[in-house]
Amino acid sequence: MMNYRTLVINPGSTSTKIAIFEDTHLLAQQEINYLPADLAHFVDLMDQKDFRIKSIVDFMNKHDFDFQSIDAFVGRGGLMRAIPGGTYTIDTQMISDLTKGLFGIHAANLGAIIADYFGEMYQRPAFVVDPVVVDEFDPVAYLSGYKDWDRRSVFHALNQKAVARQALKQIGKSYENANLIVAHMGGGISVGAHKLGRVVDVNNGLDGDGTYSPNRTGSVSAISLVDYIYDQAPKKSEVVKLITHEGGLKSYLGTDDLKTIEKEIDQGDEYSRLIFDGMVYQIAKEIGKQATVLMGQVDLIVLTGGMARSGRLVKALTQRVDWIAPVTVIPGQMEMQALNLGAQRVLQQIEQPKNYVKEAEELANGRSI
Template structure:
């Protein structure tokens, strides 16, 4: 039986799980207090802390670490890649440590996987479907000026896992379907999946598409320019307006979508208007991606934490039901998605790729 350790480092947590075949035998979330993390200059400097805690918990739980032969970490900000499972190699580690496309907690995923694999005879380290997964059609890269280019940064791991799960449920191959997948969480990304490739998707990190619980999404460019040169705000303040302090945070003072939903049900008119605007913008994005797929859509999939909201599902059905059938897969399970990718490699169903950027 193939044994897998999946690792998903977040900004203030380290999540990991152990799978014996398809069965999850251990799942843990270690929370890192902010004051603990502030001791470190960079995210990479947190490596020893997180590595030590993972190994400590595995030993406490009686997991025989040497029996685990596949270790897979959430993919970080490497150079853009096609989707798939990649072997962790020295070049990947070097790029993640340097932060060639930025520093993010996910950069630690492959580094942690590599370290643990090196301690186990015969073990292998991988990453899968990183956030920089890039399968855009060339026409989708044009932004409107040669100094700018549209970039593919989105929730690739969960979008791909949800699309594959849906294909399995309807007894089809993911590679044979045209799907629109909307990941609806703290960030929102809507992708056009054509025969197994995401040929267009919004940059969910810093400035495209619908606003979300904590991101502003697409903003009126002229107004942004005026704000930048108003002398009232610094670069980091404006960046926080876009990522972290936009969306629900800016309008309603919270990034908790469940709290917003509760306010709506209690008759809060402002919360209702803001939530409705988010629904509206998501529906518009789905319509855009239907155009990308020339109207040939086999299904619209809603996933992520916001997909638990029945009012959202009802709204998308009302606005987009004419495009294709709508299927809801609420929540996300990135640890399971990582483990299943590793198992596909272990079983010979998928060949791992080499990172050679």
């Protein structure tokens, strides 16, 4: 079996993560962090493309890698049309959707755009894997309570699916033949019900659904939000910022740094303890909700994301949910490895790459029935 080399590109709002893999072996990696001043003069996200490309070229030169040695370029999938999970060949329609921001603006949009740039330049395939818009919902999961406001599947799909596969491998089960619940706990929190290889339901932590997190509100009273908008008359962008960046722990405690909050708890701050316990309580409720989606047939619960490094949080959460199923902890995230593995499965002909337009249209047509 051939060993294929991939260049993995994962843009964040203030950083670009880069890694080179050969088969499953990591050869080099770097997280390039940008100062606010580095990005301040760019009018919009797409203007950052050349700047970030230069960062990647510098990385390749620093580590003495030739672009010609790369077999495939893999970018983090951004906000695009809803599609099922899998590895997708980057095409012109995907690039157009991401460039125009038709389905939202996020730094991850640049992942596919930059991977496509290098793929075109060096005549190599370019892929995205399990973007945040992965949609594998059961029909009933779309219903929200108002006919024009369908629930959206937007979550940490890449890491959720990767840790699910890893955790199940440890107990001798395959992802396609097991049921599990994965709680990704970072700046945002998503808790997904994985049923026989599909994420059939998950809260949309980006839009304000589910538990509060370090800096997101989660679900709040709709009437309270309406009152706030009418009383304060804020701009739309201000409301979005409140929901996605100013809520949760930050709203209650003035900081979204979990380590700082845990120190305050250790020093006897009972209010900090209450707010911390409230977040644990809400995460546990989300896990319980997804257990009902799986009708109690749960092989495993996986806790992942940056907050899974907190022993206090993991212990408190496990005490609330381990009656549902055994709990496995995979802290941090496997995004770079997952992007590589998705590309490797295609390069090694284990899977066929999916077509973005075809899969998006089939999903949309299926929902309209």
